[in-house]
Amino acid sequence: MKRILVLLLVITGLYIVFNQAHRFEIFGASNGSNSNGQAAITNATEVIKVDVSSVSTTIIPEDRSNLKAVYNGKQTLKVTEMGDTVEVSVKSKGFNWFNWFTFSEKSQLKIYIPKDYDRNMVIDLGSGNLHLSGQSKEKPLKLDEVTVDIGSGNMTFRNLIVNQWKQDVGSGNVEIDSLKTETGTFDLSSGNLEIRHYTGAIEADVSSGRLTLQMDQLENSVKIDVSSGNVGLDLPDNADFTLNGDISSGNISSDFPLTEKELNKHSIQGKHGSGKYDIDLDVSSGNIRIH
Numbered sequence: 001m002k003r004i005l006v007l008l009l010v011i012t013g014l015y016i017v018f019n020q021a022h023r024f025e026i027f028g029a030s031n032g033s034n035s036n037g038q039a040a041i042t043n044a045t046e047v048i049k050v051d052v053s054s055v056s057t058t059i060i061p062e063d064r065s066n067l068k069a070v071y072n073g074k075q076t077l078k079v080t081e082m083g084d085t086v087e088v089s090v091k092s093k094g095f096n097w098f099n100w101f102t103f104s105e106k107s108q109l110k111i112y113i114p115k116d117y118d119r120n121m122v123i124d125l126g127s128g129n130l131h132l133s134g135q136s137k138e139k140p141l142k143l144d145e146v147t148v149d150i151g152s153g154n155m156t157f158r159n160l161i162v163n164q165w166k167q168d169v170g171s172g173n174v175e176i177d178s179l180k181t182e183t184g185t186f187d188l189s190s191g192n193l194e195i196r197h198y199t200g201a202i203e204a205d206v207s208s209g210r211l212t213l214q215m216d217q218l219e220n221s222v223k224i225d226v227s228s229g230n231v232g233l234d235l236p237d238n239a240d241f242t243l244n245g246d247i248s249s250g251n252i253s254s255d256f257p258l259t260e261k262e263l264n265k266h267s268i269q270g271k272h273g274s275g276k277y278d279i280d281l282d283v284s285s286g287n288i289r290i291h
Contacts, residue, residue, distance in 0.1 A: 046084035053126030061115035073107030134159030240273035255291040
């Protein structure tokens with residue numbers, strides 16, 4: 001009985017601490033926080049940061065000069081300007097156990113950004129859904145660096161040209177359709193990552209889960225490490241590559257006919273076409289199929 005009483009007192013104390021901290025944050029939110037959901041996007045703005053959880057978020061490029069966030073839900077929307085960064089966040093009001101574990105499709109956030117914004121974007125999704133798309137494949141959204149971190153939930157990205165793309169997938173599902181980049185880095189702990197119409201160099205580390213990668217053109221190197229899980233690498237028929245695969249346990253297979261082919265239990269090497277671009281694969285456990 002005493003243990004139950006102590007536990008209730010601890011929970012009550014935590015509730016008070018978090019609730020009071022939230023109140024202080026509201027009263028002390030004069031450091032660039034904007035209650036009307038808008039922020040100026042100027043030549044000095046280098047980063048747009050989106051930090052959300054338990055909400056359905058859509059980032060919409062359109063003909064405008066500022067950022068505007070419109071939220072419909074029970075959490076707290078904050079739009080903050082601080083130095084060269086504009087941040088949009090949706091956080092729970094005080095300490096609420098249910099917001100940690102629940103997500104409602106009715107809780108929606110729309111973020112309108114200038115369509116000619118071409119600098120950096122940081123996206124952190126704790127849970128829920130997030131969607132970002134350029135107007136079309138012919139009229140993509142162009143950005144410099146994009147950093148994406150998903151704890152769980154679902155993400156979709158379409159029609160983007162980005163100099164550097166970095167993505168960390170804890171769990172959940174990510175769908176990317178039409179991404180052109182100089183360098184793409186992907187870290188998949190678990191879940192599913194599906195990439196279609198991809199162009200650029202790529203480095204991927206798959207701890208667990210499934211990675212599906214379809215490339216329109218092979219124009220740079222590919223490096224994929226698989227600790228556990230499955231990878232499907234879909235290359236164009238005219239791809240010129242040199243394959244170097246190391247296998248501890250699992251399998252690497254290629255549907256492409258290879259010249260200078262060497263195959264044994266722990267490695268696979270060979271060339272297709274001129275062998276211009278390196279494809280380096282390392283499998284500790286799991287499977288990689290090139291097709």
